Amino acid sequence: MPSLTLPPEYPPRADLRADISKPLPFIAHPFSSSSSITPAEATSYASALLAAFNDATHAGDAKKLADCFYEGQAYWRDILALTAHWRTFERPGVIAAAWVEMVALRGVRGDVEEMTGNGNGGARFVRASDTLQFIECDISFTTIQPAATCGGKLVLLPVKTTGKETLEWKIWVLRTWIESLGVQAEDEKLLKAPGLELDDLKTIETDVVVVGGGSAGITISARLKALGVESVVIDKNRQAGDNWRSRYDCLKLHVPTSNCEMPYLGYSKELHTPHLLTREELADHLVKYVAEFNLNLLNSAAIQTTTYDTVTKRWTVEIHTPSGRKTIVAKQLIQATGIGAQKPYLPSIADADKYRGISVHSVDYRNAEELAKRGAKATIVVGSANTAFDIMSDCHRAGLQTTIVARSPTYLFPVQYIFRALALFDQIPLEQADRAMATFPTAVEGELIRALFARLAEAEPDRYTALAKTGFPLIDSRHPDANLQHYLAERAGGHYISFDADVALLAEGKVGVKANVEPAAYTSTGLRFSDGTTVEGDAVVWCTGFADRDVRGVCGDILGGGNGGDGDNGSNGHGNGDSGTAPTKLGPRDIAARVDATWAVDAEGEIRGMYKRHLRMENYWVVGGPLAHQRWGSRALAQQIKLALEGLLLPAYRDTPKVVG
Structure with missing residues (x-):
C-alpha cells in the first residue's frame, strides 16, 4: 500500500496536563472532622437544588440555571442523553446555555428527579478530603427525541454566601447518560438466541x-x-x-x-x-x-x-x-x-548486522526459558514500564543475568494504590460501579485519583528510596507530574504499577540498571548507549510499546x-x-x-x-x-x-x- 498522506487531525489534540487538568476546588468553609450531614439533610439540600434547576429548565432561563452551578469550577459531562455524543462542557454559563438548547431540541418530559430505591440510596454526603466535601445524588429524566430513560449524577459543593447564615449547595459536576432506549431495552435473554451457521x-x-x-x-x-x-x-x-x-x-x-x-x-x-x-x-x-x-x-x-x-x-x-x-x-x-x-515500535539504531545475539520486541517474547535454550545467558530489557518489569522478573527467575534500561523517568505506584482507587468495584454491583467511576469528566477523575495517590504516597515517602539509590529514574505520586490520566490517555504507557518483589530485584542489586540513556547502536555482544558506554547481553528484549494509538x-x-x-x-x-x-x-x-x-x-x-x-x-x-x-x-x-x-x-x-x- 503506497504511503498515505493524512489530513490534519480531527479533533485537534489537547494537552491533558496543560489544557484540561485543574486543581480540585478548595472549600473555604469545610466541615470539621467531627461534623457530617445526615442522609435526610443531604436529600433535602439536593431536592432544593433540583427544584431550582427544574424551574430554570422549564422557563428556558439560562441565567437562572447558571446560578445553580458552582461559580469557581463546574462541568457537565453528557454521554448521548442530550447531545447524542460524548461531550464535556465547562463553566456555568456555557453549561446552562447548552442544557437549555439541548432540552429544547430533544425534549425532556417532566422534571429531572432524584432517584431512590433500586440500589440508589438517595443523596449522600462524601468527605473526599479535609478541603473537599460534597453531596452526591442520582438523578433520572426521560427524553422525547429519541424516547429514552436517562440517568445521571449531581455532585454538589457547599457555598458560604456573605450575609447568609446557612450554606447553599451548588452543582460542581453534572453527569448524564442514556439508561434505556424506548425502542429496545437491553434484554439479556436475547443473548441466548442461536447464532448464524457461518461456515455454510x-x-x-x-x-x-x-x-x-x-x-x-x-x-x-x-x-x-x-x-x-x-x-x-x-x-x-x-x-x-x-x-x-x-x-x-x-x-x-x-x-x-x-x-x-x-x-x-x-x-x-x-x-x-x-x-x-x-x-x-x-x-x-x-x-x-x-x-x-x-x-x-x-x-x-x-x-x-x-x-x-x-x-x-x-x-x-x-x-x-x-x-x-x-x-x-x-x-x-x-x-x-x-x-x-498493531505496530510494535522498535527504535532504529545502528549496526544491527553486527549483533550476534537474539533481538526481539516484547510482542514476540514468550519466556526466558526459550531464550536460555537458544543460548542466552544475559538479557538486556529496554524499557521500564509494566511489560518491561514483567519480562525483567521472568528473565531473573530463569537464571539469566538481567539489566533493565530506563531511558527516562518512570512513574511508579504500588499495586495497592490501584486496589484502593478501584475498591468500589469489589463493593457494589458492576453496573453501579461503572456509573459511579466511568462518568466523571476527565479533568475531575484525573485530579481525584492524583489527590488520592498523593496522600497515600505522602504516608510512605521511603517506599522507593532504595530503588532510587540504584540510579533508576522515577517519580512517585508526590511529584507534580504524577498524573495517571496522562499516562493512560496520552502515552498509553510509561508507568509501572509496582510489585514489591520486582522492585526489590533492582534495589538489592540482583538486576542491573542502566539509566537516562538511549540505545545508540548494537555491538557484536550487546548495546552501545548514547553516553558511549556499553552493556553486554546475548539477548535484547525491546519493551518499547506500539506506534499505532x-x-x-x-x-x-x-x-x-x-x-x-x-x-x-x-x-x-x-x-x-x-x-x-x-x-x-x-x-x-x-x-x-x-x-x-x-x-x-x-x-x-x-x-x-x-x-x-x-x-x-x-x-x-x-x-x-x-x-x-x-x-x-x-x-x-x-x-x-x-x-x-x-x-x-x-x-x-x-x-x-x-x-x-
Whole structure:
C-alpha cells in the first residue's frame, strides 16, 4: 500500500496536563472532622437544588440555571442523553446555555428527579478530603427525541454566601447518560438466541461487521445482541482469546479482576481480589463468553478488501477463511483491532548486522526459558514500564543475568494504590460501579485519583528510596507530574504499577540498571548507549510499546489496503472516476483519510475517536482501550448503533455556546 498522506487531525489534540487538568476546588468553609450531614439533610439540600434547576429548565432561563452551578469550577459531562455524543462542557454559563438548547431540541418530559430505591440510596454526603466535601445524588429524566430513560449524577459543593447564615449547595459536576432506549431495552435473554451457521454462507448480510475478535470486539457484539442487533465478528486468529494467548507467558494484569469484568458474564469467585488475572484466564474467559452467548465469530479470517458505498450506505468486506472466500455486507462497521496493538515500535539504531545475539520486541517474547535454550545467558530489557518489569522478573527467575534500561523517568505506584482507587468495584454491583467511576469528566477523575495517590504516597515517602539509590529514574505520586490520566490517555504507557518483589530485584542489586540513556547502536555482544558506554547481553528484549494509538495510520492496511491484491478498490478520492465529484465507493485509503484521530484527548478532555461517530466517515466506529473502557464504552456504542438502525439517531451536537463572561 503506497504511503498515505493524512489530513490534519480531527479533533485537534489537547494537552491533558496543560489544557484540561485543574486543581480540585478548595472549600473555604469545610466541615470539621467531627461534623457530617445526615442522609435526610443531604436529600433535602439536593431536592432544593433540583427544584431550582427544574424551574430554570422549564422557563428556558439560562441565567437562572447558571446560578445553580458552582461559580469557581463546574462541568457537565453528557454521554448521548442530550447531545447524542460524548461531550464535556465547562463553566456555568456555557453549561446552562447548552442544557437549555439541548432540552429544547430533544425534549425532556417532566422534571429531572432524584432517584431512590433500586440500589440508589438517595443523596449522600462524601468527605473526599479535609478541603473537599460534597453531596452526591442520582438523578433520572426521560427524553422525547429519541424516547429514552436517562440517568445521571449531581455532585454538589457547599457555598458560604456573605450575609447568609446557612450554606447553599451548588452543582460542581453534572453527569448524564442514556439508561434505556424506548425502542429496545437491553434484554439479556436475547443473548441466548442461536447464532448464524457461518461456515455454510458465502454471502453474509448483517447489521454490523466487527473487525477484530479480541475482548473489545466480543464485548460490543454481545452488547449489540442484547439490543436485538445482529453482528458478525471477524478475526485473524485461530480461536477466541488467541490475542491474549499469544502474549508472553508470565503476563498478568496489574488491576483487580472486578474492574476487568465483561458485561453479562463474570469471572468465578476464586479469580477475584486479591487474584490477578493471567493471560490464560483472560483467553479462556473469551472462549466461554463466545460459546455462552452464541456470538457470530469467524476465525482465521483474512480481509482481502473493504469498500463503503456512500449511496447505498453499505459496507462490503471480502474475506478469506479456511472454508473459502466470503462476502460480508453490513450497515455499520466497527474496528476492534486494538489501540496500540498493531505496530510494535522498535527504535532504529545502528549496526544491527553486527549483533550476534537474539533481538526481539516484547510482542514476540514468550519466556526466558526459550531464550536460555537458544543460548542466552544475559538479557538486556529496554524499557521500564509494566511489560518491561514483567519480562525483567521472568528473565531473573530463569537464571539469566538481567539489566533493565530506563531511558527516562518512570512513574511508579504500588499495586495497592490501584486496589484502593478501584475498591468500589469489589463493593457494589458492576453496573453501579461503572456509573459511579466511568462518568466523571476527565479533568475531575484525573485530579481525584492524583489527590488520592498523593496522600497515600505522602504516608510512605521511603517506599522507593532504595530503588532510587540504584540510579533508576522515577517519580512517585508526590511529584507534580504524577498524573495517571496522562499516562493512560496520552502515552498509553510509561508507568509501572509496582510489585514489591520486582522492585526489590533492582534495589538489592540482583538486576542491573542502566539509566537516562538511549540505545545508540548494537555491538557484536550487546548495546552501545548514547553516553558511549556499553552493556553486554546475548539477548535484547525491546519493551518499547506500539506506534499505532491513532488508527488512521493502520486502518487502511487492516481493511485490506496492504495485501498487495485488490484491497484498495474504491475511489481513492474520485467519484465514479470523474475528478471533482464526490466519491460513491470508498476503499481502504479513502476510509483512512476520513476517520477521526483516535486516542489522546480533545479540548474537552474526551478520548478522541472512540465509541462515538466520526465527523467525515459515517457508519464507522472504533472500540478498544483498557477492559473497563471497553465495558462502559460498548454500552453507549451499542445504543448509538441501535438508534441509527432504527432511524432514530439524532445529529451529534458538536457546538459549544458562546457565552460572554
